[in-house]
């Protein structure tokens with residue numbers, strides 16, 4: 001049996017940032033993650049936007065955290081050595097219904113304290129984004145909107161939490177949990193942990209984990225989303241994040257110029273059962289192509305290099321009716337943070353959960369500190385972390401000096417993204433155990449050939465490091481977990 005003060009369940013964005021904030025306290029923190037690595041659930045597949053807070057209702061926890069988190073994002077990314085592009089966003093309308101939505105968002109955003117919001121006429125919008133359709137009638141400009149690489153952010157939070165003392169345990173799916181006199185007893189495959197406080201950040205399964213000790217009150221009913229990724233050859237086609245507010249009801253298009261120079265288009269919204277979990281649908285991808293043709297007609301869609309899907313953890317209040325748990329009509333829109341005698345659960349945190357991950361981490365760490373009787377601060381806590389050196393971003397002189405010190409940085413493994421052997425080795429040293437783990441840490445395999453040329457080398461390096469034959473190296477470990485599998 002192993003003892004910890006706080007057990008965090010799940011190592012996605014919320015679990016890693018909760019762990020990071022908790023390590024600022026003078027306590028033991030253990031993170032139990034079902035998968036082989038961090039960032040394998042929703043945190044790996046989202047729209048990568050850092051929102052300003054003009055999309056959410058005034059006075060809610062979600063709005064309060066979002067506005068604050070956006071303001072503090074530059075500092076957070078400096079501390080964690082994470083790339084952040086505050087490129088601004090244009091929410092584009094193509095008719096009177098959408099214009100009314102933009103005006104409402106402007107008022108809401110101002111009430112929420114979001115700075116710099118402005119309505120722009122068609123001439124001004126097209127001057128900023130010549131690729132937008134000539135049919136645009138109005139746009140809401142939000143200069144504070146930005147984008148990050150969610151993998152980079154999650155991995156940075158993990159590394160920083162680990163450096164500050166958090167004990168991450170992988171392949172540790174929490175299957176049973178009971179209350180004891182002093183807290184909780186948790187069982188994974190083959191191990192038992194006791195904890196005074198549990199922070200449940202189990203993403204799509206946060207409801208199921210909570211129900212190991214509590215009666216159902218909120219359950220997750222996921223919906224799915226499809227995305228397209230266009231190659232960095234279209235870099236600069238749009239400079240801002242574009243939100244298309246549709247004239248008819250339904251989901252519009254979002255375009256994100258990513259920090260890697262690629263272009264992300266999506267997400268759709270469709271029922272989860274239209275495809276196996278995490279799989280795209282043809283209908284979804286065609287819907288995105290049709291929306292692109294309408295909003296940015298000249299966008300070269302033939303530059304599409306990848307598509308992927310995600311699952312939204314839509315939370316609903318449930319009530320018991322004739323022995324069945326029946327969900328209420330509308331999904332809960334604010335963040336659901338429940339504290340039940342030492343069990344803190346973050347249930348159904350969807351957009352803007354990426355934006356608010358650090359703020360939510362601090363929020364739950366304050367709750368845990370209160371439950372633990374206000375332990376002191378960790379005197380050795382350091383919020384800073386250094387990322388893996390990206391050789392191609394260095395000046396010629398710095399790159400040459402690096403190669404002299406470590407020749408591996410002179411050998412390019414991934415030609416599409418100019419990733420070197422030194423970077424791949426460093427990613428493995430820092431914890432990557434799958435091809436996707438290396439990709440999320442370095443970008444190797446993310447370019448035009450999607451790993452066609454570098455996969456073999458990366459596989460061999462992973463095999464060598466783990467002392468296993470190359471055919472035992474997996475692309476992405478086990479399957480991501482969703483409700484109903486506990």
Ligand SMILES: Cc1cc2nc3c(=O)[nH]c(=O)nc-3n(C[C@H](O)[C@H](O)[C@H](O)COP(=O)(O)OP(=O)(O)OC[C@H]3O[C@@H](n4cnc5c(N)ncnc54)[C@H](O)[C@@H]3O)c2cc1C
Nearest residue numbers: 010012014034041042043046047049174203352353354355
């Ligand atoms: C389609 C989509 C688009 C989005 N776009 C944006 C955006 O642009 N901007 C923004 O701010 N937010 C966005 N979000 C929200 C953001 O991505 C999420 O809020 C965030 O990633 C949630 O992270 P998480 O840690 O809760 O979940 P996850 O990343 O899913 O992590 C949960 C972890 O728990 C583990 N786990 C589950 N059960 C157990 C168990 N029993 N024992 C141990 N471990 C377990 C899982 O393996 C997983 O690793 C988007 C979300 C979606 C779905």
